[in-house]
Amino acid sequence: MEALTNMEKANKTFLEEVSKRSGEKLSLCYQCLKCTAGCPTAPNMEFRPNSIIRMIQMGKKQEVLGSSAIWFCVYCQTCGTRCPNEIHIGVLMDALREMAMEEGVHAKEKNIHLFHEAFIQSVRRGGRAHEVTMLMEYILRSRDLMKGSLIPGVKLFLKGKFPLLPSFVKGKGEIKRIFEKCKK
Amino acid sequence: MRFSYFPGCTDHSSSYEYGRSTEAVLETLGVDLVEIEDWNCCGAAATHSLNRLLSLCLPARNISKAQSAQVGPLVVPCAGCFSYLKRTEYVLQHDEAERKEIEGIVGFTYEPSLEILALMDVFLNRIGLGKIEEKVKKPLKGLKPVCYYGCALVRHPKITQLDDPENPQYLDRLMKGLGAEPVDWSYKTDCCGADLAMTYADVVKKLVGKIVSMAKEAGAHCIVTSCGLCQMNLEMRQDIGLPIFYFTELMGVAFDVKNQEKWLKKHLINPKGLLESLGLS
Amino acid sequence: MLEDRGAAFGLEGRGKRTREFALSETLLKRSDPRTLSEAIMKKLGVFICHCGVNIAGTVDVKSVAGKMGEVKDVSHSADYIYMCSEPGQQLIRDAIREKGLEGVVVACCSPSMHENTFRKAVKSEGMNPYLCEIANIREQCSWVHQKEKQKATEKAEEIILATLKKVRENEKLEAISVSINRSVLVIGGGIAGMTAALDLAEGGYEVILLEKEQALGGHMTQLSKTFPDLHPALPDLFTKAKGIEMHPGIDLHCYSEMEEVKGYVGNFELTIRKKATYVDWEKCNGCGLCIRDCPVEYVSQFERGLGVRKAIDLLYPKSVPDKPVVHRVHCRYFIDGSCRKCEEVCPEKAIRFNQEDERIGKKVGAIVVATGFDLYPREKLGEYGYGEIPDVIDGLTLERMLSVDGPTKGKIIRPSDGKVPKEMVFIQCVASRDPDRYMPYCSRICCMYTAKQAKIYKEQVPDGQPYIFYMDIRSDGKGYEEFLQKTIEEKGLLYLRGRVSRIFQDNGTVRVLGVDTLTGNMVEVAADMVVLATAVVPSDGVKDLAAKLRATVDRHGFLTEAHIKLYPVESSTKGIYLAGCGQSPKDISDTVSQASATASKIQALLSTDQLLQDPLIAFVDEHICSGCGICVEICPYEAREMDSRRGISVVHSALCQGCGACIGACPNFACELRNSSSIQTLRMMDTFV
Known part of the structure; x- marks a missing residue:
């Protein structure tokens, strides 16, 4: 039973950092899953696009940067075009890959x-x-x-x-x- | 009519058919293309995947060259190149801090008056369907293509500002103008997964398989594209032998331009049988 | 035949006479010979409505229309796709004129839908409207027998035949005209009651406004800022309260309760109990010296336990009216006579220890019930600590903290130690949407006020982390979703989708155990403070009040409306209207809308001096009535009384609702209901049995 005890400060920074870097308003996500529903490569991701956003909100930095999902995004922008809150997940994924490399996280893909x-x-x-x-x-x-x-x-x-x-x-x-x- | 022209890296390689047919068709229509001097790669998927700043600066260099050439709007045939140039244009127009950074690195001052146009936009909205119809010698009668737009032309619509992102019509209108009977279908803008074409063949095969089989199910004779990556990917990763044309090739057929053989023979899936069966070869 | 049927109706125990004998004997004795054959109609019309496919999809309307045309004395039978439409009504009018119809049966939907429509239609052709009857073949036939078309068609025929038998013996009746009192009582001085009172007073009606607390405002006085515009609650409220205090048309009674209500729509008679305040409010100048010098302090309920108040005090500072009340249970004078401090310092000599409750009588034509809400008590919530964890508070308590003139002067602090909470948990749907243990309904205000509170918290404590546990976000009001998304974007609120399993005290923090269902992970927060958005429940005493008003409440104690969609502000009792949270949980915008709706309805009702009432009420055959008085006892509307001079019971026509209780109770068959006489009913039954 994995329990998340209080959001640590560092984790809160992750959301802020990703938001700033990508320019995307990640806290607006409805978790409506419109992104995942139309994603051509979601079946190959261990965390689907909507989950990636949730994990960023929850401060799961290592899991996100070390995921295969960020490498499977092909920037088709289907998600970004249809997102009700105008979150461009393609742009977000770009930012996450850059962060992963800067942090020296081994690319899962x-x-x-x-x-x-x-x-x-x-x-x-x-x-x-x-x-x-x-x-x-x-x-x-x-x-x-x-x-x-x-x-x-x-x-x-x-x-x-x-x-x-x-x-x-x-x-x-x-x-x-x-x-x-x-x-x- | 003169346009500044960005051919892109695949112009003489994987998109050979696209490049040559575009030149031939525009010549028929009396349009001059002035190639951007010493253009460079737009950066493609790889660059924006790993380095945002680089992915903005590489297209910016081309924009700066087109700007100083002062020829007119910049025409980009490849859908991928078009989308990366448009993306840079969007940032240059909407983010002052990033614009200054890009200008500093590339060494130019951005001039928002330069228009960046997709090739099909030029055909439909600059040259006009009327003029194109005038040039048709061999109407594509009996040819039933499905028009495939893919991702890069229509998404994100705020950036590409081209046609409807869910049900685009540009290619369909063009095909009708050539006398073809484009078939309506629901996979016009589905992604073919070309970015993973070399690394995850199985993933891409599934995506391409869906698109190609749905085209066949819709009763199409062939797929018409405007993207080098899509065209190559759709030919390479299918196994039902459905021909994949660049839309300019079909314009070439309808205009009956010379030397079509030069590029038609380059296809992995030979389209000549189809053209012959309809008396178009 | 009838004898057997009488037995079937449980009538065999009524002496030696059979029901048939008794009836015929009774009818023969009647002074009004109308009910005998001479009054029976010979020319009847039947009109069958398809109601689109609602009826025609199940009942073979064409065949029914054909069969009805062959029934004795039916001189016209027709069907039409929508009989209630203008061309449909025209069919009826034309047939009356051309065929000289004497009575009409419309077979269609429930009479509650269109009885009035068709009665008006026949009236326009000069027919008495009460000679038009509805045969309900939709709700009572086609809708419930959709799978048995043949049987449904047969049943529709029987329903129409029975109604034909009834209408043949209908009387021509005229509506009863009742004179009315044009003033209005509003119960409850919260935002709902104040809005209704002001609207009515502005419309020129005399209003009596009753408030059980010593000042106006209700729960809104406890709020800090209100969503979605974040306006402070008090200024908006004061504008209304001052308007009421100064309005010449509003007779305000604070610290007062309803003791008794008699009468009926247009003519209610009230007894109001004004509780003793022990202060002569006429003399009191509101100087506040008595409050300053009162030595007794006790925990203030208004401040939700966070502050204290004096034994003589205002409800809240600058209240409207700004007059104090001596609270008897806390006052030393009343406990042991040891203190008269207030009396000593009062410059106006306004203290009246000997004051007593006062009863005043009033007459009104209509009543608005705006009794408001309370929050479900946290003391009953086991998994949330039975109200015993000091740093677990409810939403209203946080509102008091957030109020600049509240007990913490607007600062959010932990009740246990006064520290600023850095880890702040909000829990929505506490005791709401929990049919098994608490309330099944959605309390409708919690999603929005929680977002608002989290926003204000984040503004006050920028380095604090608010966590909001929720099931769904319901932001259906105008501008609400936009407010919510903007708040989430700007304030970085962390919404966790899932109910909290339980909370408990642990080493100075409050442990919150939950799950984030969006990731599937268990979540445990060591919170500094927890705010529970507890369910909205009807305020205390609504049930008693409803009983006095003969209004009904649902199983949760919310007042019930006459029709959830079509008559949402009318109660089930004529002349009594509902506004605000007493009817169902709702926010300020909806409350104000509903309150204004009651005011409009009442203005329409009281726009004339006379009220027309349906004449389908009880009457007494004075030749038969023995004056036993059983009917007087049994009448729920106090519509029967004894005429001692004649020694019989009479019907008060304005009060009688035509319920029929007296008809069943009368041992002599002396009571009948107009146009639903026993003989009519038995003849109708004949068709079915």
Whole structure:
């Protein structure tokens, strides 16, 4: 029987911090579950979108930042469009992932995290995304052979839709500076 | 008619069909596209997932370039790119503190007069359906597509400011203008899960399977999209062989533009059989 | 035949005569020969309403209309989709005119719905309205037999046939005109009573306002700020109270109770008991010296136990009226004669230790009952500590704390040690929505006042944490949901969905055991203070008062309205109207609306000098009446009295409600009910049995 004894000050800060960071008015949540009802990836989350909000209200910082739910959100914004209280859960999830990384919380969905990282790396290098280098980096770092993705990936490659050579911007310096200044 | 143009990273790779057909169709309509000089990646899903500030600054650089080019409104064909550019535009217009921060990092002063338009918006509201209908040589008679808008164009409506988020009509109107008979269905704006396409194939297969099978159930011959990620994902993760077109490809068919073969052959699911069966190839 | 049936009615014990013999004998003796054959109608009309599908969906109306057309003496039978509609009524009017109908039966819904409509319709064609009768084939037939269409159709036929038998022998009657008294009594000086009194007085009616406490205002005087606009309660209240005190048309009686009510709508006779205040209010100038110097202090109920008051005191500071009362049970003069301090200091010599209760008689035409509410006593709530934990208070107690002129000068502090509570728990639905042990109903004000209190708490104690345990949030008033969401957003209130299992004292804190059903986690809060939103219950003494007024109360003691939707401010007794929480829990906005509604209803009722009453009442055949007086005893409306000169019982037509009690009780069959005579009733029964 897990009992929550008084809200500790640190926990109250979590709600405040997440609210501030995301700009979302989380205390307004009705728990009507409209978000979860329309979420395409909710079936894969251990805590559904509405529960994530409730857990933030209840100060469950570790559970929230360590959840797979925050990585499964695909930012389709179905929730945010339909929420009666205008809570953009997509934006909230972005903020939670950032917080998780800053706090050094191990990403529960490592591969999703690495895939995003690989993409960003590819943009960092040349200012534009390059599928082949991005996928190579992802496969190397995650050691995910992308069982289900390999064959279609090869097909795309064979169709010439994944060019071998990347296209770079001229202003690489500008891109580098932006990346530097946006470094967390 | 001249527009500033942001092709996006997939223009010459996974969205090859979209890029080429867009160019051909706009040429037919006499529209000039001026590519943003030295544009960069919009940041896509990965960037906003991990770094909010970066996800605002990368599009901002493109906005700054389009602004200084002074060509006119900025047209973005890819739905994903469109939504990230619009998101940055929204922040620049509504959050003064963040605007100043972004301006400082990118090194420009935001000018709210620059319009950012989705490609279909240009077709319907700038060029006009009348002009498009004039150019139709081969009406898409007998073709029954379902129009699939996905997430990025219509959500969040306050940001994208494009069409109705629950029952959008732009593509349907365009298809009717081309002589096709778009089929009404209920999955126009359901998410295909493309962000997880490479990492959670099984999750995505389920989402795509639903969309594709529901299109088939509605009696559609094909799905029409306007998003590079959706198009690739819908082709790659289905196993019923339903063709997935970019809407500009069907405009190309109707306008009977040259060299269609160049991009039609790139599809993972070959659409030519369908076009031939209706005498459109 | 009839003899057997008489037995079936339990009439066999009435001497040797059969009911039939007795009746015919009785009827023959009657001075009015109308009831015999010559008065019987020959041309009757039957009109069957479909009521959309309500009747026609079950009863075969076409076939019934056809059959009725063949009944002897029925010269017109018709059906129509909505007989109460204008074209429907036109059918009736046309048939009366064209066929010369002498009586009409409309087979439709309950007479409480449209009897009046159809009686007006026939009257417009010159027919006496009491020759139109309703056969109820909806509530008493189609609605209850939806699965048995054939039987329902047969039953509808029987109901109409029976009604035809009745109407054939109906008398032409005229409404009874009664002169009325145009002043009004309002019982209760809270926001409901004050609103009704002021509205009526402004409308030009004389109002007697009765308040049991020594000052006006009711519970609203105990409140701090009110939702949803957060206006302080007292200024709004004072405006009304002062308006009442100064209004020439309002006769205010504070510290007074209703002792006896006689009479009927338009003519109530009251006896009011003015309790002794032991102060001559005429002389008292409100200087307050007596209060200052009174040596006796006792725990104030007004302050919910948080403050004290003197043996001579006002109800609350600056009360309206601002006159003190000596509270006999606490006063040393009355206990042992040891003190006359107040008398000594009073500059006006206004103290009257020898004052006695006074009884005054009044006459009014209508009465508003606005008796208000109390909170369910915390002492009866076992799982919440039986009222014995000092830092567990109820909502009204917190209101006293929040009031700037209250016992803590507006500060929220723990009653046990005066510390500011940092962990503050609010519990909603305490004893409400608990049919098993307490009250089954929703008290309707708790969700909103709890949100308001939590908001004020958070403003006063910014580093405090309010927890609100709730079952559902009910914020249905105008602007309420918006108020609530805004408060939650701005104040960071933590709502926990779930009932608290129990609370107990533990080492200086109050342990609260509950569950957050939204996460499924057990929740335990070591609270500094707990506020219980206890159920709203009717105030003390309503049952006794209702009995005096012959008004009814429900099983919880709330006064019952005549019809929950259509007559929500009328009581079941004519001329008595209901306003405020005495009828059901409600907030200030709804209370004021209801109070104004009673005032409007009464203004309409008293807009003429004469009141028309239904003539369907009892009458006495003076040739038969033996003057035994049984009817006088049994009449619940005091409508029967003995005419000692003639030695018979007579009917007071204005008082008689036509209930029929005297008819059943009369051993001589001397009483009858107009248009529901025994012979009519037996003939109707004949159809069914």
